[in-house]
Amino acid sequence: MSHNDLNLPPVKYLPRLEQVWDWMDSEGISLVMLEDASGRRDQSVRWLTGQPGDALLFLSFNRRALLVPWDINLARQFVNEPAIEIAPYTEYGRLPKKAVAAAAKRLGIANGSKIEIPSITPYPSFLDFVGELADFDIICREKGASAEFKRFRTYKDDEEIAIYRKAAEITNGLIDLIEADVKSGKIKTEADAALLIETESRRHGCEGPGFGTLAAGVHRSFAIHAFPQYTFAPFAGPGLSILDFGVRLAGYTTDVTLTFARSLNPQQERLVALVERAYEKCLALAQPGVPASDVGIAIEKLFAKEKKKMPHGLGHGVGLDEHEYPVFRAEKDNEWTLEPGMVFTLEPGLYDPAEGGCRLENDILLTPAGQEVLTKSRIIRL
Amino acid sequence: MSHNDLNLPPVKYLPRLEQVWDWMDSEGISLVMLEDASGRRDQSVRWLTGQPGDALLFLSFNRRALLVPWDINLARQFVNEPAIEIAPYTEYGRLPKKAVAAAAKRLGIANGSKIEIPSITPYPSFLDFVGELADFDIICREKGASAEFKRFRTYKDDEEIAIYRKAAEITNGLIDLIEADVKSGKIKTEADAALLIETESRRHGCEGPGFGTLAAGVHRSFAIHAFPQYTFAPFAGPGLSILDFGVRLAGYTTDVTLTFARSLNPQQERLVALVERAYEKCLALAQPGVPASDVGIAIEKLFAKEKKKMPHGLGHGVGLDEHEYPVFRAEKDNEWTLEPGMVFTLEPGLYDPAEGGCRLENDILLTPAGQEVLTKSRIIRL
Numbered sequence: 149m150s151h152n153d154l155n156l157p158p159v160k161y162l163p164r165l166e167q168v169w170d171w172m173d174s175e176g177i178s179l180v181m182l183e184d185a186s187g188r189r190d191q192s193v194r195w196l197t198g199q200p201g202d203a204l205l206f207l208s209f210n211r212r213a214l215l216v217p218w219d220i221n222l223a224r225q226f227v228n229e230p231a232i233e234i235a236p237y238t239e240y241g242r243l244p245k246k247a248v249a250a251a252a253k254r255l256g257i258a259n260g261s262k263i264e265i266p267s268i269t270p271y272p273s274f275l276d277f278v279g280e281l282a283d284f285d286i287i288c289r290e291k292g293a294s295a296e297f298k299r300f301r302t303y304k305d306d307e308e309i310a311i312y313r314k315a316a317e318i319t320n321g322l323i324d325l326i327e328a329d330v331k332s333g334k335i336k337t338e339a340d341a342a343l344l345i346e347t348e349s350r351r352h353g354c355e356g357p358g359f360g361t362l363a364a365g366v367h368r369s370f371a372i373h374a375f376p377q378y379t380f381a382p383f384a385g386p387g388l389s390i391l392d393f394g395v396r397l398a399g400y401t402t403d404v405t406l407t408f409a410r411s412l413n414p415q416q417e418r419l420v421a422l423v424e425r426a427y428e429k430c431l432a433l434a435q436p437g438v439p440a441s442d443v444g445i446a447i448e449k450l451f452a453k454e455k456k457k458m459p460h461g462l463g464h465g466v467g468l469d470e471h472e473y474p475v476f477r478a479e480k481d482n483e484w485t486l487e488p489g490m491v492f493t494l495e496p497g498l499y500d501p502a503e504g505g506c507r508l509e510n511d512i513l514l515t516p517a518g519q520e521v522l523t524k525s526r527i528i529r530l
Numbered sequence: 531m532s533h534n535d536l537n538l539p540p541v542k543y544l545p546r547l548e549q550v551w552d553w554m555d556s557e558g559i560s561l562v563m564l565e566d567a568s569g570r571r572d573q574s575v576r577w578l579t580g581q582p583g584d585a586l587l588f589l590s591f592n593r594r595a596l597l598v599p600w601d602i603n604l605a606r607q608f609v610n611e612p613a614i615e616i617a618p619y620t621e622y623g624r625l626p627k628k629a630v631a632a633a634a635k636r637l638g639i640a641n642g643s644k645i646e647i648p649s650i651t652p653y654p655s656f657l658d659f660v661g662e663l664a665d666f667d668i669i670c671r672e673k674g675a676s677a678e679f680k681r682f683r684t685y686k687d688d689e690e691i692a693i694y695r696k697a698a699e700i701t702n703g704l705i706d707l708i709e710a711d712v713k714s715g716k717i718k719t720e721a722d723a724a725l726l727i728e729t730e731s732r733r734h735g736c737e738g739p740g741f742g743t744l745a746a747g748v749h750r751s752f753a754i755h756a757f758p759q760y761t762f763a764p765f766a767g768p769g770l771s772i773l774d775f776g777v778r779l780a781g782y783t784t785d786v787t788l789t790f791a792r793s794l795n796p797q798q799e800r801l802v803a804l805v806e807r808a809y810e811k812c813l814a815l816a817q818p819g820v821p822a823s824d825v826g827i828a829i830e831k832l833f834a835k836e837k838k839k840m841p842h843g844l845g846h847g848v849g850l851d852e853h854e855y856p857v858f859r860a861e862k863d864n865e866w867t868l869e870p871g872m873v874f875t876l877e878p879g880l881y882d883p884a885e886g887g888c889r890l891e892n893d894i895l896l897t898p899a900g901q902e903v904l905t906k907s908r909i910i911r912l
Contacts, residue, residue, distance in 0.1 A: 186853070187571065187650075200757050219841065221883045222753040238841065268569075271656035272649055272672035290654035339732060343725060350721060355758040371604040375582050376737040459601065459620065471568070501603045 154314055154353045156398055157307045161229040164196050167300055169211045172293075178209040178261035179284075180293045181248055185218075188268060191468035192297040194399055198226050204237070204247050208255040216240050216247055245273075245280040252284065259283040267294040302465055302473040303489035304513075308400065312491055312513060315397035316522035318352045319404060319511075326391065327528050330384045330408060338363035338378040341391055349395040358394025358401025359470050365389050369407075369504040372460050372497070384530060386411040388419070388504035399468045403493050404525035405509035416503050420527055426450055426496035427508045430462060431521070434494060436514050438486045444478030447496055456498055463494040466511060488516045536696055536735045538780060539689045543611040546578050549682055551593045554675075560591045560643035561666075562675045563630055567600075570650060573850035574679040576781055580608050586619070586629050590637040598622050598629055627655075627662040634666065641665040649676040684847055684855040685871035686895075690782065694873055694895060697779035698904035700734045701786060701893075708773065709910050712766045712790060720745035720760040723773055731777040740776025740783025741852050747771050751789075751886040754842050754879070766912060768793040770801070770886035781850045785875050786907035787891035798885050802909055808832050808878035809890045812844060812858075813903070816876060818896050820868045826860035829878055838880055845876040848893060872896045873904070 172180060182205040184193040193205045193215075202218035213232045217223035220236040227234060235254075240247035248263065257263065264287045265277055278286050289295075304312065322345060329335040335344065342361040349357050364374035366387030374390070383389055392405040409420055426447050433443045444462050451458055465472035474484035474492060490513070497507030508527060513520040554562060564587040566575040575587045575597075584600035595614045599605035602618040609616060617636075622629035630645065639645065646669045647659055660668050671677075686694065704727060711717040711726065724743040731739055746756035748769030756772070765771055774787040791802055808829050815825045826844050833840055847854035856866035856874060872895070879889030890909060895902040 187569075189569065201755060219754045221881065222755075222757060224883075226757070238839070267654055268650075268652045270650045270672075271653045271670045274653035288653045290652075339729065343728060346725060346728060347721065350758075350760075350762055356760075372601045373583060373604075375604060375608070376732075378732075378738075380732055457620070499603065501606075 154397075156314060157310050159198065159307050159398075161197060162231055163305075164300070165207070165211075165213055165229075165231060168196065168207055168297060171296055172207065172209060176262060177264050177287070177293065179248075179252055179255065179257045179263040180207045181205070181244070181251070181263070181265050182207075182294070182297070183244055183266050188266070189469075190266065190294065191399075192294070192301065194468055195297070195301055197232050198228065199223050200226055200399065204240075204244060204251075206248075206251040206255060208257060209261075210256060212255050214251055214255060216251070245277050248277070248281060252281075257284070260285065262287055264288070264293045267292055298473060301467055303487065304467070304491055305489075308467070309489075309491075309513065311398050311400050312402075312511070312522060315354070315395055315400055315402045316511060318349070318354060318395050318397065319402045320524045321352070322348055322395065323404070323406065323524055323526075326406070330528070331530065335383060337380045338365055338383045339380050341383055342378040342393075345393050345395070352395070354395040354397045355399070356396055358396040358403060362390065362392040364391075364505070366504055369506075370499050370501045371505070372499060384408040384410060388412070388416055388506050390505055390507055392507070392509065394466075394470070401466055401470055402511050402523060403466050403470060403509065404511065404523045405495060405497070405507040406525050407506045407508060407527045408530060409506070409527055410530040413503070415500070416506075419498050419500065419503060420506050422451070422454055422456065423496050423498055423506045423508055424527060427494065430494045430496060431512070431519075434486055434492075434512060435519055436486055436488055436516075439482075440474045440476045440484040440486055441478060441480065441482040443486075444476040444482070448478045451498070458497060459499060460497065462496060463492050465490060465492045467491065486514055488514050490514045491522070536779075538696060539692050541580065541689050541780075543579060544613060545687075546682070547589070547593075547595055547611075547613060550578065550589055550679060551591075553678055554589065554591060558644060559646050559669070559675065561630075561634055561637065561639045561645045562589045563587070563626070563633070563645070563647050564589075564676070564679070565626055565648055570648070571851075572648065572676065573781075574676070574683065576850055577679070577683055579614050580610065581605050582608055582781065586622075586626060586633075588630075588633040588637060590639060591643075592638060594637050596633055596637060598633070627659050630659070630663060634663075639666070642667065644669055646670070646675045649674055680855060683849055685869065686849070686873055687871075690849070691871075691873075691895065693780050693782050694784075694893070694904060697736070697777055697782055697784050698893060700731065700736060700777050700779065701784040702906045703734070704730055704775075704777065705786070705788065705906055705908075708788070712910070713912065717765060719762045720747055720765045721762050723765055724760040724775075727775050727777070734777070736777040736779045737781070738778055740778040740785060744772065744774040746773075746887070748886055751888075752881050752883045753887065754881060766790040766792060770794070770798055770888050772887055772889055774889065774891065776848075776852070783848055783852055784893050784905060785848050785852060785891065786893065786905045787877060787879070787889040788907050789888045789890060789909045790912060791888075791909055792912040795885070797882070798888075801880050801882065801885060802888050804833070804836055804838065805878050805880055805888045805890055806909060809876065812876045812878060813894070813901075816868055816874075816894060817901055818868055818870055818898075821864075822856045822858045822866040822868055823860060823862065823864040825868075826858040826864070830860045833880070840879060841881060842879065844878060845874050847872060847874045849873065868896055870896050870898045
């Protein structure tokens with residue numbers, strides 16, 4: 149099934165580029181370089197161009213966009229916005245600092261102008277950039293272009309929301325199928341569950357799972373993220389089993405966690421009940437206008453009352469990245485307020501080396517009308 | 531099948547730690563921090579401790595090692611070397627710069643001492659570290675601890691070589707199985723091939739594939755790395771199809787590429803013949819004592835004579851990372867010389883938007899006795 153068979157609206161890249169160019173105007177930045185490469189992924193490149201793989205992207209004050217992909221043939225297939233110029237990386241020395249100099253020349257950047265490089269540029273590389281590009285004012289900021297574009301991506305546009313609704317529909321179909329197959333005995337092992345997701349996500353037109361599926365039977369569910377991600381160990385036996393997965397549709401991933409509960413002992417029952425209570429509570433709280441930290445703090449308190457501590461965050465934005473904004477950190481310096489357009493997970497979980505783990509995670513969309521729980525993950529009692 | 535069923539020798543972490551502590555002595559560094567986290571992976575943490583997931587690792591001048599894992603329960607299962615102390619990340623503020631201060635205190639690091647942080651520390655974070663740890667001399671170097679430990683990992687020890695021989699055996703079994711299944715018609719789609727690798731790698735005791743399998747049928751093989759990685763499109767039809775995969779055994783990945791060739795036209799035949807000639811040539815050259823750049827330059831010349839250009843590197847070391855040292859860059863500043871203990875790929879490839887792509891990739895081990903081609907990947911003519 150192709151993208152088109154799914155009736156997804158075409159993505160409009162130009163308004164996103166305009167948003168970025170306007171921001172550059174307001175900041176007085178002449179050239180921004182983004183890099184999407186192994187170990188230095190930046191999905192803002194895909195968000196702005198449609199290019200899904202390794203590439204540099206240059207955005208200039210004179211409202212030009214130059215994509216320098218590793219694989220020019222692949223880029224020509226994925227990038228259709230005429231405003232975006234494409235040049236092969238081989239012509240740019242295959243080194244970011246050389247590419248910046250060449251791009252600055254091509255795009256007409258005057259000496260002395262401000263050029264912003266990614267916020268994750270390593271300190272030693274930053275010194276190299278400054279040395280190589282002595283004619284320019286090289287800027288590398290934590291709260292600069294990289295962070296700002298990620299902030300733009302937090303508020304999903306209509307096309308992205310349409311993708312999320314469809315991705316959630318596929319995810320929910322998979323949840324039902326997995327529940328049925330576990331109950332019928334067709335899914336017996338962690339691998340049975342994970343491979344079903346590999347197959348079915350693609351059959352429904354997705355690029356694949358959104359990330360490596362985590363399937364942990366009763367002896368491994370104590371870990372937040374099981375290692376290895378799945379094995380041929382039994383799944384959904386007596387005790388607590390966890391299945392954490394997503395599907396990636398047109399670049400955007402869902403992220404849900406199911407817990408399977410069978411023949412629980414009283415300690416396990418208490419763990420599950422507490423996670424369910426936390427889930428209901430955070431879901432009720434996570435409404436437009438609410439500070440994200442308030443939601444985090446409320447759940448931290450709820451668990452603390454029962455002498456429990458959750459070893460991970462309560463939730464996170466999702467999008468082209470598995471982990472986007474907002475964050476729900478229970479700290480006062482967490483400045484995120486929940487707003488329409490956000491798509492995020494809520495995922496309370498508790499883990500015990502002896503009893504196993506329980507996590508319940510769904511994806512929530514906020515709209516001007518309020519809250520929409522996109523996915524239908526749940527505790528499945530067997 | 532578990533690690534033990536495979537008769538792999540137990541890994542000895544202490545000699546690796548000793549090697550690192552000796553280097554710290556020689557450099558006058560009091561504390562080294564390594565970080566393995568999402569977006570900032572560093573397999574040296576696993577190489578030194580056995581911990582496969584998110585963690586900080588502190589190594590001190592007084593020959594102590596402190597592991598600060600995200601998931602303490604998981605770490606207790608994987609880390610068995612008694613010399614390694616383990617403390618939960620939650621006690622260290624869940625922020626690297628706070629953890630460094632706490633670790634320095636616990637490990638008895640005197641004010642004014644040199645503390646080295648990862649070479650990939652972003653410039654803005656570097657400034658934060660310096661501000662937060664004003665009592666110490668914070669060091670962040672491109673050619674410092676991170677690079678040096680990666681260099682140590684280039685020369686595999688006996689346990690690692692035993693793992694590689696076994697991983698190659700599993701890979702070779704898979705290559706034969708895939709060839710048979712393509713010929714019998716059991717593998718019809720890209721997904722059939724990729725899912726077989728998902729399943730069979732785990733059945734043979736591996737953690738899974740070494741990386742996302744790339745299976746590209748004739749309409750997608752023009753790309754160096756197909757996107758998405760595999761689909762339900764037909765595989766191994768008339769033309770050129772590529773299958774790039776590895777299996778991850780006890781952390782170490784193999785990395786091979788098969789090309790399937792069916793009913794080729796003359797242009798495609800020339801492409802394949804040229805890749806095969808390049809492969810034979812680089813294999814003959816890649817012997818102990820040879821500068822890696824010489825191998826790269828020879829293949830660049832061979833292709834240039836035929837007016838072709840390879841759009842990626844000729845090969846790379848493999849190990850806990852999919853891409854390790856040495857590199858085969860055809861540049862004079864490539865300082866690597868091939869030496870015993872190295873395990874690397876050789877992978878000449880050519881790609882044409884109209885005719886498709888061809889790549890042949892195997893894993894080579896160098897020993898004092900010479901060259902050992904571990905894997906048996908090949909051009910498979912149908």
